[in-house]
Amino acid sequence: MMDDAALWVSLPMPAVLLDENDLFTDLNPAAEGFLNISSRAVMGTPVWDKLAVDAPIEVNLRRARAQGSPLFVNDVDVGCGNRPPLQCNLSFAPVSGREGVMILMIYPRELAHRMTQSVSVKSAAMSAIGMAEMLAHEIKNPLAGITGAAQLLSMSLNAEDLVLTDLIVEESRRVVKLLEQVEEFGNLSPPIQMAVNIHDVLDRARRSALLGFGAEMKIIEDYDPSLPQVLGDPDQLLQVVLNLLKNASEAAGAGGGTIRLRSFYEHSFSLRRSDGTGHALPLQIEIIDDGPGLPQDIKGDVFDPFVSGRENGTGLGLALVSKILSDHRGWISVDSVPGHTVFRLSLPMAK
Incomplete structure (x- = not known):
């Protein structure tokens, strides 16, 4: 039988243990990835200093702890650090045999x-x-x-x-x-996969953009220099980044704007399919711009073919980006509000 530690590490959703004063006592790897912080760094600190929940739940949580009963909070915006808020469902439950200790499980709804x-x-x-x-x-x-x-x-x-x-x-x-x-x-060919330094790809895309469609943009590099190599096709990955940079540049208009290229490692991120199979996607690339954001009416469908927010757009650019990421067994997501749009690419690591 699997022991408690193995179960804790295997949980696919972010889970946090809170003591009677709502201080962190433990985080599983999925929670470390969600909060983008290590459990050691937050141990003993107040959970509400790191987790912003758009709902007054402290009173209800105290009541649930006193009564030894669970608490469920659905459809609330949960923010942490620099990440835009995600709509989540939250579950609190008392831990058997540990008085006052509650387990918090976070279910982000956007990915599901x-x-x-x-x-x-x-x-x-x-x-x-x-x-x-x-x-x-x-x-x-x-x-x-x-x-x-x-x-x-x-x-x-x-x-x-x-x-x-x-x-x-x-x-x-x-x-x-x-x-x-x-x-x-x-007619897109299957990717010719190899070990790729993703920072070389980002640099090629950045230089190409600044010499052409992104001449009015300021592009900032924010790289993790220790990032391992990506498993992928360098030309197709370059096409993905160029497409996202072009979209950001066109959205900014004639006045230009700022794009930040960010890379980091998130060891807990994995993609699990309905058939139970899955694989890790620890390498994260973010293209962040300060443009007007995606139109509200198409925000949830931007990766579908023929969906475009521009008057003369074909609606194939982001669909092609999504297809390339899917062929790489990767994942793409977007968070967008006016003044802050983040496209995140999650990619597998080369062996």
Whole structure:
């Protein structure tokens, strides 16, 4: 039978032990990752100094402790450190044989929702992409004919009518470009995986951005120099980072803004599937910007194909990013409020 210590370490959700004064007495690895701090650093300190809960629960917690009964708090925003608040469910329960000691278990809802949502939409999304890819091939041929005919027509028209043929050519090329993006999404090759220094990838993306679309942006590097190598395809990972940097730069507008590239190690982060299999994703990369944030109405669907917050956006950029991360057996998430958007990439470590 598994002992108590092994059970404590194996719990997939953040769990904390609190004494009768609500001081930390222990954290499991998932809680260390959630709080981004070691158990040794917080031992004996007040839990409410590290955990901000958007609900008045102290009185109810004292009552539950006195009565030896559990306490459940659902749908509350829980914040810690620099991380934006996450909506969570909280469970408090007395620990048998230890008077006044309570166990707090935290259930972040965003990740669970994204996992369920991604399973439900994946099949439909890939069917839509497959149909769009097939149509792209069929539409490009007649578009080439329309463009050629408009260019021939323009040779015999006066300057006033040339505006119309120029419009035909311009719009036809725009549609062709969109169709090529659809084809690129459908034809993405499997990643050629190897040990990759992710900081080299981030530096290449940063330099490329500053020379082009991100020339007006300030890009800050905040790296953990001891970070191990990532298992991945360097070119595809570069494509992911460039796409996220471009989105942040375009959202900032002509006035520019600040992007922070951050890397760190989170040993407790793992991805577990419904079939019980799972793997660790300890390497974390964050792209943080101070732009206007994601539109509220699409915030939960930004990784789905054809969802875009820009007027002329294709809605394929973030879907492609999500697909690449999925092919790497990684994970991408986003937290966004006006003035602070964080895209986090969670990746496996090279052996």
